[in-house]
Amino acid sequence: MATKEKDNRVVLLISCPEKPGIISIVSNFLLEHHANIVHFDQHTTDPHSGRFFMRIEFDLRDFEEAYEKLEQDLYGKAAEHSMEWQLSSTKNRKKMAIFVSKMDHCLLELIWRWKSKELPVDIPFVISNHANLADEVESYGIPFYHIPLTHETKEEAEQKAFKLMEGKVDFIVLARYMQILSPNFIAKYPNQIINIHHSFLPAFVGANPYVRAFNRGVKLIGATAHYVTNDLDEGPIIQQDVLRVNHRYSAEDLKIAGRHVERTVLADAVAWHVEDRVLVHGNKTIVFE
Amino acid sequence: MATKEKDNRVVLLISCPEKPGIISIVSNFLLEHHANIVHFDQHTTDPHSGRFFMRIEFDLRDFEEAYEKLEQDLYGKAAEHSMEWQLSSTKNRKKMAIFVSKMDHCLLELIWRWKSKELPVDIPFVISNHANLADEVESYGIPFYHIPLTHETKEEAEQKAFKLMEGKVDFIVLARYMQILSPNFIAKYPNQIINIHHSFLPAFVGANPYVRAFNRGVKLIGATAHYVTNDLDEGPIIQQDVLRVNHRYSAEDLKIAGRHVERTVLADAVAWHVEDRVLVHGNKTIVFE
Amino acid sequence: MATKEKDNRVVLLISCPEKPGIISIVSNFLLEHHANIVHFDQHTTDPHSGRFFMRIEFDLRDFEEAYEKLEQDLYGKAAEHSMEWQLSSTKNRKKMAIFVSKMDHCLLELIWRWKSKELPVDIPFVISNHANLADEVESYGIPFYHIPLTHETKEEAEQKAFKLMEGKVDFIVLARYMQILSPNFIAKYPNQIINIHHSFLPAFVGANPYVRAFNRGVKLIGATAHYVTNDLDEGPIIQQDVLRVNHRYSAEDLKIAGRHVERTVLADAVAWHVEDRVLVHGNKTIVFE
Amino acid sequence: MATKEKDNRVVLLISCPEKPGIISIVSNFLLEHHANIVHFDQHTTDPHSGRFFMRIEFDLRDFEEAYEKLEQDLYGKAAEHSMEWQLSSTKNRKKMAIFVSKMDHCLLELIWRWKSKELPVDIPFVISNHANLADEVESYGIPFYHIPLTHETKEEAEQKAFKLMEGKVDFIVLARYMQILSPNFIAKYPNQIINIHHSFLPAFVGANPYVRAFNRGVKLIGATAHYVTNDLDEGPIIQQDVLRVNHRYSAEDLKIAGRHVERTVLADAVAWHVEDRVLVHGNKTIVFE
Structure with a gap:
């Protein structure tokens, strides 16, 4: 689906081993960073022992400051839960x-x-x-x-x-x-x-x-x-x-x-x-x- | 997509006015009830002032007990956030x-x-x-x-x-x-x-x-x-x-x-x-x- | 394309080496046998030296008599032009x-x-x-x-x-x-x-x-x-x-x-x-x- | 279906009232004019009393001379059978x-x-x-x-x-x-x-x-x-x-x-x-x- 460009839209991709509460962990983390989630997609290869994949598209209040902070904090959060992640913004084509x-x-x-x-x-x-x-x-x-x-x-x-x-x-x-x-x-x-x-x-x-x-x-x-x-x-x-x-x-x-x-x-x-x-x-x- | 039947799979549908943190609220609530989320889908008609729709498919540990408790607690949670909701289980065809x-x-x-x-x-x-x-x-x-x-x-x-x-x-x-x-x-x-x-x-x-x-x-x-x-x-x-x-x-x-x-x-x-x-x-x- | 059954509809399939006038030969032959052509399809693998394929769907006046006569005469016509052919009728399911x-x-x-x-x-x-x-x-x-x-x-x-x-x-x-x-x-x-x-x-x-x-x-x-x-x-x-x-x-x-x-x-x-x-x-x- | 251009390919379109033998008439006419038919399509709105439509794509030997002759002769043939027709050639883009x-x-x-x-x-x-x-x-x-x-x-x-x-x-x-x-x-x-x-x-x-x-x-x-x-x-x-x-x-x-x-x-x-x-x-x- 092709759509018109959005300003300052951020996309976070995550993959990690399945574990209970992973959606809570990520959504709480984003809420703390004042992210307003627009699209949330996830997939698991096996709900009990598989690998978990997420794509979250969100807007940020006070983009410049918030984006940097979010990126910094992601390192810690990711280490904690063995996440691979990628953060990108429509600002950077x-x-x-x-x-x-x-x-x-x-x-x-x-x-x-x-x-x-x-x-x-x-x-x-x-x-x-x-x-x-x-x-x-x-x-x-x-x-x-x-x-x-x-x-x-x-x-x-x-x-x-x-x-x-x-x-x-x-x-x-x-x-x-x-x-x-x-x-x-x-x-x-x-x-x-x-x-x-x-x-x-x-x-x-x-x-x-x-x-x-x-x-x-x-x-x-x-x-x-x-x-x-x-x-x-x-x-x-x-x-x-x-x-x-x-x-x-x-x-x-x-x-x-x-x-x-x-x-x-x-x-x-x-x-x-x-x-x-x-x-x-x-x-x-x-x-x- | 048609798939083979799953035992004890639960589906929760929610619609409510958009507000920040709604995914956190729901996923935390489900985590507290020991739900293991398998599919999570959401849609918003407008990320700032629209209506928010969610479909969450999950497994429950200790199904019988947990399902009843979840249902009871949903009334309170829903009232708090003006949610309309529907809970169903593959147990009840x-x-x-x-x-x-x-x-x-x-x-x-x-x-x-x-x-x-x-x-x-x-x-x-x-x-x-x-x-x-x-x-x-x-x-x-x-x-x-x-x-x-x-x-x-x-x-x-x-x-x-x-x-x-x-x-x-x-x-x-x-x-x-x-x-x-x-x-x-x-x-x-x-x-x-x-x-x-x-x-x-x-x-x-x-x-x-x-x-x-x-x-x-x-x-x-x-x-x-x-x-x-x-x-x-x-x-x-x-x-x-x-x-x-x-x-x-x-x-x-x-x-x-x-x-x-x-x-x-x-x-x-x-x-x-x-x-x-x-x-x-x-x-x-x-x-x- | 599936269609409702037609009574007494006849289908003639022909394949033969390409040669000029093959459509004339076949359509004249069918006209002589009082066939009223309803669908005519053809394909050639090469218009100059290929193989020619035809499917002709037609109605026959005085079906019983005409069909037999047509079938008999086809042997000669086919031999003359090295045709392989197949004749069938919706009468014979x-x-x-x-x-x-x-x-x-x-x-x-x-x-x-x-x-x-x-x-x-x-x-x-x-x-x-x-x-x-x-x-x-x-x-x-x-x-x-x-x-x-x-x-x-x-x-x-x-x-x-x-x-x-x-x-x-x-x-x-x-x-x-x-x-x-x-x-x-x-x-x-x-x-x-x-x-x-x-x-x-x-x-x-x-x-x-x-x-x-x-x-x-x-x-x-x-x-x-x-x-x-x-x-x-x-x-x-x-x-x-x-x-x-x-x-x-x-x-x-x-x-x-x-x-x-x-x-x-x-x-x-x-x-x-x-x-x-x-x-x-x-x-x-x-x-x- | 899009195909590469063909040289000197001719297309004849005909529509006329249904009558027995119409394919014979047209294919004989084309044979007399040394046309080598490559594609032949037809449709009838009703095999007994409808309107008949044909599209015939063919090559001509000695294109220049043959095309002109064909076009001239088509007027007579068309009048005889109440045909509307259109003749065109890939030569004339x-x-x-x-x-x-x-x-x-x-x-x-x-x-x-x-x-x-x-x-x-x-x-x-x-x-x-x-x-x-x-x-x-x-x-x-x-x-x-x-x-x-x-x-x-x-x-x-x-x-x-x-x-x-x-x-x-x-x-x-x-x-x-x-x-x-x-x-x-x-x-x-x-x-x-x-x-x-x-x-x-x-x-x-x-x-x-x-x-x-x-x-x-x-x-x-x-x-x-x-x-x-x-x-x-x-x-x-x-x-x-x-x-x-x-x-x-x-x-x-x-x-x-x-x-x-x-x-x-x-x-x-x-x-x-x-x-x-x-x-x-x-x-x-x-x-x-």
């Missing part, structure tokens, strides 16, 4: 780098949503291993870096990218970037790299999913947005959707039709990531839509 | 009367879900203004009452139904019951009568929606489950869905196709009602799916 | 045997659609390797045969089934029949055995798809109806659909939810097969919905 | 004018599909009653005309538009153009003006559909693309789709979410119109997808 190859449909969908203020991020730049989209990207006032790449120059190319990104990027979207990132790269951005795969994973893992979907004669084609891990196409799935097709579709037609489901699925996943709605647990996600 | 006319598709869908234990209710009986479904209903061991009805005998017929229902029925499903209930009847079961309308309301309010959908040339047909109020087809909507159709469909074909979306939509709405997932606010519903 | 194991949801959906005249077939009997559904099936006046089966007695069991089916069955539906048919069995009913697989094939080929879907954290679960071939779960796909799920679903919940998409997908596939809307080409289907 | 007000989402979707060659049209210009989108449109090399408009100057404004369009425009898309066209304007482009209405018509006919959807508490919101007639929001529906929403959506959120279904629905309708897949019959459409 996330910085999203986009990686792309030759195809523009996912890229332009993200840019359009950013431009229409539906996606409250900053886009410091777009990086591509091809030059063809430079003009288009720059026409939106977004810097475009062409970093060509061969098997041999991959490490060097990634180093260039790192330099550009240093301190300027919170997360990365692979908007049909047709290169495999190195483990070194992935390790720097754990659960912060979103990829769009052009199939309904785990069907058609790997290359050329549309051709293989055509050959198998499926009646639905799909797309999957997931966090990138070292296991190709095996990272935690954030969003999936499908499109009905029929015998009239050639492999080429599937590809063309598939572009639309790809851009929707990726845009959903990115929006949820930006709004801190996605928590990763093992190889799965909890999405508080 | 809801009793669902089904009203039907001649068509069996919605009726059989409900019976099938009941029989497969997907719908954890008791069905004390089925009432119909026609006799044609008696054998079918009785073959499942469910009593069937034929209460014929004309414009003149409506009041009398409703009185018969009341006698049958007295103390035996928690809520009523109109599974394609083609009679309009009297205000008197509706007043006895506020937000406890679920109807399925065979159109995507508010399109085609009233009679013969499939014929009118055909004449208008729509490309989707739908169904709407809602609580019955005195304003025909205007009660709070619980669930809606649609089905794609095309120029090949006659009005009769639309009707046949529509049966499938009707039964799914009604079954969803009934399942959510049974699991206490639906709260009514004015003429709208909050559904904690 | 198809005979559908249902194979089932313990779960009843797909079975009952088919029976319900048959009973409501939405599925214009005869059901000579149901065969199961378990006894639990006997009463239910027989309550509809449909014979039920319990043919238990172990790895050792499989051949014997299939022989029993053959005896029952001989001359009495046009096609077979595996409505969650959890046994693998022998190549010998499959060879007797080429493209006449429809199976429902409880996943979105080719994802989760094989056993326990819901558990594997749960473990992979997919956001959609699906079902696939296909013709059975000797390659397990690899036969031509007739229909597929999906259902949105989320992190709240346990593996058991996925299974329960999945039942609904299974029965819809299977019912669609069976309806299309019954109405001669499905043509097989290699390992794929052409479905003239 | 349709010219699409876009009218827009302040919101850009539908406009940009069309431009993006045009730019990516998914929509094989020419866009001679965009006309708006506001100036805010001028730069954006011109950045794609498309002329932009700002024609402001008040109640008093409407006639004058339409005259300006007519001058621009004269001989340069085949059809018009109202991509969220928030003005009502005069009967005079509409009469000049019968069934050639496509509008997108931001509701699931006939629900919420008229203004502010998202606010009214919010107030009614619907669980799905929709969009409808239709041909413009003098009856506001009552013209023949080409395409509709819906999006699931819930109690968390404000009226503003519905509006934001609705943009995505609007652009998809409009893009589908425009694609079908461009590929000559839509035939109008009374106040309804036949869409040969």
